[in-house]
Amino acid sequence: MSLLRRWSPWALLLLALAGLLGPILLGEAEKTVAPPFSRPLWLDRTAPPTVHLHLSPEVREKTLDWIWEPPAGLALKGTYRLPPGTSGKIVWDGPSGPVPLASLTGAGSLSLDGRDIAFRLRLGLSPFQSPLETLFADRGSYRLAYEGPEPEALSVELHLSGGRWGLLGTDQRGRDVFRLFLAGISVSLLIGLAATLLATLVGTSAGLLSGYLGGPVDSLVMRLADLLLALPLLPLLMVLAGLWGRGLWQLVLILGLFSWMGTARTVRSLTLSLREAPFVENLRALGAPTWYILGRHLLPEALPVLLATVTLGVPGAILAEAGLAFLGLSDPRLLSWGRMLHEAHGFGAFTAGAWWILLPPGLGIVFVCLAFLDLGRFLEEKADPRLRETLP
Amino acid sequence: MTYWSRRLLGALAVLFAVLALNFALFRLMPGDPVTSLVDPRFSPEAKEALSRAYGLDRPLGEQFLLYLKQTVTFDFGLSFVSGRPVWQELRDRLPHTVALSGSALVLAGTMGTALGVAAARRRGGAVERVVLAAGALSFSFPSFFLQLLLLLAFAVLWPLFPLRGSVSVPAPQGAAFIADYLHHLALPVLSLALLGFGSWALYVRNLMVKILGSEPLFLARAKGLPEPVLLWRHAFRTALPPLLTLILLSLPGLLSGAVITETVFSLHGVGRFLLESIQGQDYPAAGGAFYLLALVTVTSNVLADLAYGLADPRIRVDRRKGQ
Numbered sequence: 001m002s003l004l005r006r007w008s009p010w011a012l013l014l015l016a017l018a019g020l021l022g023p024i025l026l027g028e029a030e031k032t033v034a035p036p037f038s039r040p041l042w043l044d045r046t047a048p049p050t051v052h053l054h055l056s057p058e059v060r061e062k063t064l065d066w067i068w069e070p071p072a073g074l075a076l077k078g079t080y081r082l083p084p085g086t087s088g089k090i091v092w093d094g095p096s097g098p099v100p101l102a103s104l105t106g107a108g109s110l111s112l113d114g115r116d117i118a119f120r121l122r123l124g125l126s127p128f129q130s131p132l133e134t135l136f137a138d139r140g141s142y143r144l145a146y147e148g149p150e151p152e153a154l155s156v157e158l159h160l161s162g163g164r165w166g167l168l169g170t171d172q173r174g175r176d177v178f179r180l181f182l183a184g185i186s187v188s189l190l191i192g193l194a195a196t197l198l199a200t201l202v203g204t205s206a207g208l209l210s211g212y213l214g215g216p217v218d219s220l221v222m223r224l225a226d227l228l229l230a231l232p233l234l235p236l237l238m239v240l241a242g243l244w245g246r247g248l249w250q251l252v253l254i255l256g257l258f259s260w261m262g263t264a265r266t267v268r269s270l271t272l273s274l275r276e277a278p279f280v281e282n283l284r285a286l287g288a289p290t291w292y293i294l295g296r297h298l299l300p301e302a303l304p305v306l307l308a309t310v311t312l313g314v315p316g317a318i319l320a321e322a323g324l325a326f327l328g329l330s331d332p333r334l335l336s337w338g339r340m341l342h343e344a345h346g347f348g349a350f351t352a353g354a355w356w357i358l359l360p361p362g363l364g365i366v367f368v369c370l371a372f373l374d375l376g377r378f379l380e381e382k383a384d385p386r387l388r389e390t391l392p
Numbered sequence: 393m394t395y396w397s398r399r400l401l402g403a404l405a406v407l408f409a410v411l412a413l414n415f416a417l418f419r420l421m422p423g424d425p426v427t428s429l430v431d432p433r434f435s436p437e438a439k440e441a442l443s444r445a446y447g448l449d450r451p452l453g454e455q456f457l458l459y460l461k462q463t464v465t466f467d468f469g470l471s472f473v474s475g476r477p478v479w480q481e482l483r484d485r486l487p488h489t490v491a492l493s494g495s496a497l498v499l500a501g502t503m504g505t506a507l508g509v510a511a512a513r514r515r516g517g518a519v520e521r522v523v524l525a526a527g528a529l530s531f532s533f534p535s536f537f538l539q540l541l542l543l544l545a546f547a548v549l550w551p552l553f554p555l556r557g558s559v560s561v562p563a564p565q566g567a568a569f570i571a572d573y574l575h576h577l578a579l580p581v582l583s584l585a586l587l588g589f590g591s592w593a594l595y596v597r598n599l600m601v602k603i604l605g606s607e608p609l610f611l612a613r614a615k616g617l618p619e620p621v622l623l624w625r626h627a628f629r630t631a632l633p634p635l636l637t638l639i640l641l642s643l644p645g646l647l648s649g650a651v652i653t654e655t656v657f658s659l660h661g662v663g664r665f666l667l668e669s670i671q672g673q674d675y676p677a678a679g680g681a682f683y684l685l686a687l688v689t690v691t692s693n694v695l696a697d698l699a700y701g702l703a704d705p706r707i708r709v710d711r712r713k714g715q
Contacts (some may be wrong), residue, residue, distance in 0.1 A: 226402075227409050232689045234648035235666055237418055239682050242670035291695035321535055326536045327667055328654055345540060345656065350548055350555065358544060362537035 008374040012189075015368065019185030029179035029335055033167035035072070036174045037352040041164050048072070048162030053144045055090070055156045061145040070136035071160040074114035078156030081107035087150020090156060095140040097285040099123065103156075105146065110156060169356040171340070172347040178256075179334055181360045188368060191252055194319035198256025199317075200263050200310050204302065207267025208294050212275055222268070225261040233258065238321060241329040246332055251324065255317050263309050270302050304383035312376035315369035322365050335362035395701055403694040410686045413460050418679050419452075444512030456477045473672055478680040482662060486684075488558060489661040492577065492653065493646040496584035501639065503585060504592025506709040512594065512600030513623060526590030535649055546579060553579040556658035580657045584649055588642070593683055595638060599631045633703035640696035643691040 003009060025030065034050035041049055055062065055078075082088055087105040089306070091098050102110055104264035112119050117127045125131055136142075144158050168177035210221035240254045274280060283293050324330055325338025328346070340361040344350075348355045434442065449456075467477035472692070511520040547555040554560070554576050564572050603609060604627050612626050651663030658664070662681055669677035 036510060135433075181685070223405075225407055228688055230406050230693050231410065231413075232648055233645045233661075234651055234686050235682050237687045238651070238666065238670055239678060242673075242678065243417060268618055295500060315532055319532075322534050323536065323652060326534075328671060340534065341540065353544075358540055362534065362540065365534050365537065366532055373528075373532055 003378065006374065006378055008378070011367070011371045012375070014187060015037045015051050015185055015371075018182055019189060022031040022182030022185070023181070026176075026179050026182065029175060029183040031176075032174040033176050035163070035176050036170060036172050037354045038163055038165035038170040039172070039350070040169045040198075040356050041166060043169075043356075044164065047164055048160070048161045051158075051160045053158040053159075053160075055144065055146050055154060057151050057154045060154070061143060064142045064144070065140070066136060066142055067139050068162070070130075071162045072132075073159075073161040074132055074135070075159045075161075076101055076110055076112040076156065077159070079107075079153070080104050080151060080156060081153040082151050083149055085279075086149045087236050088146060088151065088303040091143075091145050092135055093143040093145060094135070095138040095142075099135060107153075116353040120362065125305025146352070168360055171357050172343060172349060173354075177340075177357055177360060180340055181337075181364060182363065183335040184337040184340060184361060187248070187334060188318050188321065188365065191248065191255070191321045191336075192314040192368070192372075194252045195255035195317040195321070196257070196310050196313040198252060199260040199313060200306060202256065203260035203263025203309075204267050204299070204306060206260065206303075207264040208271055208298060210264070211268035212290065212294055214275075214297065218268075221264065226263055227340045228258060229261050234323065237324060238327065238329055241324050246329055246331045246334075248331065251321060251330065255320055259316065263306070263313070266305060266309060267302050270305065271298055274298055274301060281356075286351075304379075308376055308380035308383050309381055311372055314372040316374075318365060318368060318372075337364050396698070397703070399697050400665045403690060403697075406690050406693070407687075409531065410683070410690060411460060412456075412681050414463070414679055414686070417682075418675055419455075428443065452571060459543055463683060468683070469676035469678040471675070473669075478677045481665065481677065482680055482684055485660055485662045485665050487662060488659065489647075489650050489654070492580055492584070492659065492661060493534055493643070493650050495577070495581045496649075497642065497646055499581060499585035499641065500588035504589040505635070506598050507589065507622065508593040508596025509576065509600055510598040512604060513599070520597065523590070523593040527594030528590075530587055530590035533587070535583075535587050536652050536656055539580075539653060542579060542583050543656065547674075558660040570609060576657075576659070580653050580659060583682075584646070586652055588646075588650070591636070592642075596631065596635070598636060602629060603627045603630050633700060636703060637696045637700045640692045640699060643692040647685050647688060 038050060039047070042211075046068070048066075048071045052066060053062040053064060059381075076090065080088075081103060084106065087103060087230070089103040090101045090110075092101050093099075102112060104110075114131050118132055119129055120129060123131050123134065127133060146154060146156070166176050168181065171177055171180065206221045206225070210218040236258065237254060240258075241251065244250055245253065248258065280293060280297065321330070321336065322338035322341070325334075326337045326342045326345070328342050330336060330339055340349050340357065344357040344361075345355070444636065466479045468482075471478050471481055474481060507519060507523050511517070511523040512519065543555065546552045558573065558576050559569065560572050560576075563569060609622065609627055612622050617626070647663070650661060651666060653659070654661040654664040655667055662684060666685065667680060667682035668674075669681060
């Protein structure tokens with residue numbers, strides 16, 4: 001199989017897997033995880049990172065090596081339920097000795113912030129002293145621990161907010177860009193494939209019918225195709241998306257219904273050349289109904305070409321979707337690459353110089369398009385070996 | 393029917409279809425057409441008066457006729473947002489869009505043609521490789537992504553050009569205004585030219601390769617004509633009619649590109665007006681802007697057909713019969 005030796009099927013497979021597994025393994029992308037516009041972890045290692053330390057009944061102790069300046073903020077949040085009549089505490093232990101952060105009794109929830117005056121007073125500080133300077137006075141190994149009896153339930157998280165987070169930093173709402181990128185894969189692939197399949201379905205039926213039947217049907221279908229080709233596509237898509245809705249399936253419908261013309265023309269010319277072929281004439285003489293000739297004999301002839309058309313059509317649909325989403329004409333809840341670029345453009349990523357929000361979605365679009373183009377060229381050559389000789 | 397009358401008739405049919413589509417789009421959508429054409433915040437009396445003025449209380453057929461009359465006279469109604477006639481808003485913005493698309497077209501066309509001819513003259517050279525790569529890239533690179541990168545590079549990291557807007561605020565006066573306007577226009581035009589020249593160059597190269605390999609050129613070379621005369625006076629002249637058509641046919645794409653470009657660079661123009669009207673549910677304005685863009689597209693298609701027919705008499709023979 002020479003298909004397996006191309007890079008594109010493997011790249012697309014890998015990408016699809018990442019898109020499917022990413023959200024499952026890493027958790028949902030919508031969550032705010034760190035301050036807005038945090039840099040990627042691997043960039044500028046002298047700045048403190050954002051760290052989350054989670055305590056549970058199984059893991060009652062977490063250690064952390066802190067070699068940076070004190071973090072910009074601190075928050076302790078969570079819920080707990082201790083056996084009745086007992087009490088425990090959350091302790092922050094470091095080079096300068098243990099500090100109790102909170103004491104727990106019975107059942108309840110915790111919500112402490114480094115900015116709270118009550119919290120500062122409990123640590124023995126004045127209301128104007130930052131607790132971070134005290135808690136992170138020295139660099140070294142720290143420990144967050146729950147001390148007390150066996151808890152019935154415990155879910156407490158300590159957030160230390162710094163300027164760095166994750167593989168690709170965070171966006172303007174503090175969401176993980178890497179997770180958003182992974183979430184965007186499935187949207188792009190889904191819309192691209194579904195819209196192209198719909199367009200191919202419509203285009204093939206229109207092309208087969210108009211090529212085989214000829215006459216008024218042919219004129220009608222081809223004039224309609226000419227008309228749609230003569231319209232400015234992007235403004236039309238914008239108006240439709242604006243008026244009819246911006247959900248995933250509406251976009252698929254809009255993109256599919258306005259990009260079938262090329263396929264219809266290809267299939268029509270193929271059908272025209274086969275209509276008068278002896279085997280079709282024989283079928284007609286044998287009394288085969290039109291749908292049978294079209295479905296069982298002409299359609300299979302067109303299939304290899306169609307496979308290539310579908311593959312080559314996907315980049316167009318992906319680019320159109322990305323364009324609409326970039327213009328803000330997609331569902332805001334739909335985390336697509338175009339949407340990421342829209343938000344990067346509209347919500348200050350530029351003035352923040354946050355290139356890590358800009359590059360991943362854009363390069364993702366380019367990569368997927370190139371992969372589909374490569375795959376499409378390959379399928380096209382398979383369907384029509386004459387192309388191989390004329391290609392530069 | 394002759395070639396010309398058939399073409400004109402076809403164009404009229406397309407224009408009529410555009411009108412019908414525009415009519416249907418903004419009336420057959422979910423909801424009450426009155427709310428889509430008349431601002432919902434108006435008082436009931438004002439609403440009634442306006443629906444009467446737009447003929448929204450009359451049967452659909454009559455409405456369509458009224459709509460036809462209004463559209464042909466460029467009376468698109470009042471914008472919900474600004475309260476000014478939509479046509480005035482569009483007329484204010486049209487020159488900016490024309491300046492943007494026009495200069496991009498000239499730049500991309502010149503660059504593309506020069507590179508395409510150079511690539512065709514030296515097959516397999518460095519220029520040809522550049523042309524092929526640029527052509528392939530222009531099909532898979534989202535235009536807004538390249539523009540965002542240019543903006544990040546040359547307006548934020550290395551601030552050579554302004555980040556947004558058509559002019560500075562406050563706008564300077566006199567000659568400084570023109571300089572300021574051009575300064576704001578430079579990066580958008582450059583980005584459009586960068587995106588567009590690849591497909592131009594590829595087209596010109598393919599055309600010139602075919603022509604340079606043809607028999608008349610073989611004869612011209614055999615006569616011992618100097619290379620520049622051969623290239624420009626003979627080969628390039630033969631390539632001119634299709635190039636003329638290409639200019640006209642690339643106008644719709646340029647307008648689509650203008651929508652995105654004006655959004656990325658926050659420029660004043662018809663494209664961004666369309667986007668803002670759609671986002672603000674300013675339906676009369678969106679309808680007017682869409683109609684204007686569609687009108688330009690259809691007109692340039694017709695002009696391309698006519699120009700091609702004028703330049704190349706062979707086209708006037710009915711091709712369909714030969715199929």
